[in-house]
Amino acid sequence: MLVSWDWLKQYVALDMDREELENRLAMSGLNHEGSEPVGNDIAIDLEVTSNRPDCLGHIGVAREIAVLYNQALTLPSPQPDTSGPDVNANFSVSITAPELCPRYTARIIRGVSIEDSPPWMQDQLRTVFLPINRDWKPINNVADITNYVLMEAGQPLHAFDLGKLAGGQIIVRAAEQGEQFAAIDHREYVLQPEMCVIADGAKSIAIAGVMGGAETEVSEQTVDVLIESADFTAMSIRATSRALNLQSPSSYRFERALDPAGVDWASQRCCELILEHCGGTLDAGVIEAGKSTWQAEPVVLRLSQIERILGIKIDTEEVRSILIALGNAESASTAESITVIPPSWRRDLTRECDLLEEIARIHGYEKIPEDVGVPMAASFRSDEDRVAEVIRSTLTATGFDEALTGSVVPLAWTDQFNPWTTATPLRTISPMLLGADALRTSLTPSLLEVRRINQSLANPAVELFETAKIYLPQAEGLPQEQKTIGLTSSGDFYHLKGVIESLLAKLKITTPLSVADAGEEFDGLLDNQQRCTLLLGDERLGFLGQVSKPGLKAFSLKTAANVAELKMDLLVSLATLIPQHQDLSAFPAISRDLNVVLQESVRWDQLQATVEQAAGEALEVLGYQETYRAPDQDGANTKRVLFNVKFRRADATMTGEEADAIRDAIVQAIAANHNGKLLGV
Known part of the structure; x- marks a missing residue:
């Protein structure tokens, strides 16, 4: 934001050193980017944050200076002479898109003379426009005046040639799909329905809040003008400006929610x-449609919070004077608090912390000692927080994205899949979302719905996880809120099982993971050939399975998906959160490969438990290699499992005889526990 040194003098006395003022403004939040001479004036470049649109005009900056230096602020009090007829007699304004434009006003001046603007106005405009546009030139007196008021008050205006407006009306509406518009920059723009346009009885005449049209701009032949001043929705202007790659001083300000x-x-x-x-005559009255949707709300400042948050004491009267000088109206006060209503130009003041920031910057950040004692409390993370952090980091590193879904779901989802309870889910009195009125009893349906959404966006292979609560009804009282981890993957059943095993390893859970048959409660969603209950020791951890064809159809999924859910509290209770260290052995390891013939029904986790128990502490690594089936040689329903074992002693070098003895013990245990044998024996 460029401001003119001479222009500011119209509103506040600048009897201080300019560099000192620039530093003071920077310390109060208007960072000084630089200054440069323009003619006999100085252009001062200030960085205005997005929450301070009031400082996008000279009056706003002058108001800041007046508060910082406790000086009087002199503002114009416009009272134009209305000697013309009633402006509403022959012209009207209507808004058909109030969500894009809450309020629109127009005034009409007849019989103007289009000439050059006065030299003093050209000089002040040149100071603020020339440094950013070296080709800038004055346009004419009417156009320059609208720009002058823009840079004075921060409120964009537009002047239309009244003689070029059709139908005696202004219509503020949404653009039509593919509507063509010729702007005053002599470029054609293609508009979309989410954009707001100003139209007359026949055509669009401006892109609302961004740029006027070439067909209705003021020229030397203009006699009557219509002055537009409006309140456009900030998000709409921002989206339009970005979509058209068209930014103007007006759009820059409207994007930031101006003073109504x-x-x-x-x-x-x-x-x-x-x-x-x-010259000319102003028609009486104003043509107006809509009204501002903003309403100031009281904000309470507890005086005790000043020292608690800022760490310094500030006199109550100084606090009060700062707030009032900033334009706040004191509505109520006690010995403990001050209640104020913020001014219309400070829509960012909505909370107590906002007032504290205002007090700090006007009092002076430099007055707050660097070593001020601000009470601090040590942060505390529960075991659940730490486990959740490991889960998130591990799963994201594995290629999963975290999902956040709603706690209230359609009742049909809970009817179709209810793996944790047989009780009827709790219902809300009225739906929180359209069609959603049941508290979820599983994360799986929600994650499958997210898969469907990603599929519609050409991302069918998405890997997702969520850590959230499910709600399991109880016979009496409130439901059990079970923290659960849900996963869904486009990889196969064994891939997702491997992800779970990696997660357990990261949590340093030493309790062995095993599987058991999944019951009928999974029939609604999971394939009966690839599903299982997951156990840690004797405790149920959760389930894992491939979504069945009816399940895929229910969620309109076109590709295979696997899902799993795990109980968070069990992981928390078994996780090793404090790393355990031990010395590395200085002695070499010995490896042996074993190829055993087993019955098809023997699972890897069962074989793993047998090997680990037989090998004892000497076993360092047990690694699966492959499974091979040769029924003609080994018999029906058999398989060969090839795996590697690595042995190491901590106190001495292990001999070949010792390694062979451990290997033999493993083979004997496999024979005893699983009726297996070493291949070729």
Whole structure:
């Protein structure tokens, strides 16, 4: 934001050193980016944060200076002479898209003379426009006055040639799909329905809040003008500006939610200056449609919070004077608090912390000692927090994305899949979302719905996880809130099982993971050939399975998916959160490969438990290699499992005879426990 040193003098006395003022403004939140001479004036470049649109005009900056230096602020009080007929007699304004434009006003001035603007106005505009556009030139008195008021008050305006408007009306509406528009920059733009346009009775005449049209701009032949001043929705202007790659001083300001009271003030100020420098007569009244949707709310400041948050004491009267100087109206006060209503130009003041920040910056950040004692409390993370952190980091490193889904789901989901309870899910009195009125009893349906959404966005192979609560009804009282981890993967059953095993390893859970048959409660969603219950020791950890064809159809999924759910509290209770260290052996290891013939029904986790128990502490690594089936040689329903074992002693070098003895013990245990044998024996 460029401001003119001479222009600021119209509103506040600048009897301080300029560099000192620039530093003071920087310390109060308007960072000084630089200054440069323009003619006999100085252009000062200030960085204005997005929450301070009031400082996008000279009056706003002057108001800041007046508060910082406790000086009087002199502002224009426009009262243009209305000697013309009633403006509403032959012209109207209507808004058909109030979500894009809450309020629109128009005034009409007849009989203007289009000439050059006065030299003093050209000089001040040159100071603020020339440094950012070296080709800038004054346009004419009417256009320059709208720009002058823009840079004075921060409220954008637009002047239309009234003689070029059809139908005696202004319509504020949404653009039509593919609507063509020729702007005053002599470029054609293709508009979309989410964009707001200003139209007359026949055509669009401006892209609302962004740029006017070439067909209705003021020219030397203009006699009557219509002055627009409006309040456009900030998000709409921002989206339009980005979509069209078209940014203007007006759009830059409208994107930041302007002062609603500035709409009428700027309109009257513009008309006053046009009457003074362009002649003409102003029609009586204002054509207006809609109203501002913003309403100031009281904000309470507890005086005790000043020292608690800022770490310093500030006199109550100074606090009160700062708040009032900033434009706040004191509505109520006690010995413990001050209640104020923020001014319309400070829509960012909505919370107590906002007032504390205002007090700190006006009092002076430099007055807060660097070593000020601010009470601090050590942060505390529960075991559950630490486990959740490991889960998130491990799963994201594995290629999973975290999902966040709603706790309330359609009742049909809980009817179809209810793996944790047989009780009827709790219902809300009224749906939280359309069609969703049951508290979820599983994360799986929600994650499958997210898969469907990603599939529709050409991302069918998404890997997802979620850590959240499910709600299991109890016979009496409140439901059990079970923290659960849900996963869904486009990989196969064994891939997802491997992800779970990696997760357990990261949590340093030494209790062996085993599987058991899954019951009928999984029939609604999981394939009966690839599903299982997961156990840690004797405790149920959760389940794992491939979504059945009916399940895929229920969620309109076109590709295979596997799902799993795990109980968080069991992981928390078994996780080793404090790393355990031991010395590494200085002696070499010995490896042996074993190829054993087993019955098809023997699972790897069962074989793993047998090997680990037989080998004892000497076993360092047990690694699966492959499974091979040769029924003609080994018999029906058999398989060969090839695996590797690595042995190491901590106190001495293990001999070949010792390694062979451990290997033999493993083979004997496999024979005893699983009726297996070493291949070739």
